[in-house]
Amino acid sequence: MYSKKVIDHFQNPKNMGKMKNPDVMAEVGNPQCGDIMKFYLKIKDNVIKDISFETMGCVAAISTSSMITEMAKGKTLDQAMKISYNDIAKELGNLPPVKIHCANLAVEVLQKAINDYRGK
Numbered sequence: 849m850y851s852k853k854v855i856d857h858f859q860n861p862k863n864m865g866k867m868k869n870p871d872v873m874a875e876v877g878n879p880q881c882g883d884i885m886k887f888y889l890k891i892k893d894n895v896i897k898d899i900s901f902e903t904m905g906c907v908a909a910i911s912t913s914s915m916i917t918e919m920a921k922g923k924t925l926d927q928a929m930k931i932s933y934n935d936i937a938k939e940l941g942n943l944p945p946v947k948i949h950c951a952n953l954a955v956e957v958l959q960k961a962i963n964d965y966r967g968k
């Protein structure tokens with residue numbers, strides 16, 4: 849039911865782990881499934897220089913976290929804010945409809961991190 853790319857990102861996640869001294873850290877959880885995502889960002893001159901994640905969740909939650917961190921790295925904050933569920937699904941080769949909320953969680957945590965950073 850998962851594409852090969854989803855499985856790849858689940859088995860070999862990119863940018864996984866806690867970051868030392870991030871400029872911002874954000875966390876979101878999904879009360880329905882109990883999954884939690886934490887994102888760490890280093891930002892310089894409005895550009896995401898480094899990003900990593902810790903996700904406790906399902907296959908889709910981990911692979912979308914991995915994919916969105918790859919997509920966001922090197923982007924400006926404005927560009928990263930625009931990454932949508934559809935962009936992730938396109939890169940991953942589609943997700944089963946029941947897993948859409950998992951990708952949305954990854955979008956949400958990235959946007960929260962950027963908003964928190966801007967609000968500082």
Ligand code: FES
Nearest residue numbers: 881883906909950
């Ligand atoms: Fe909860 Fe995927 S089932 S994030």
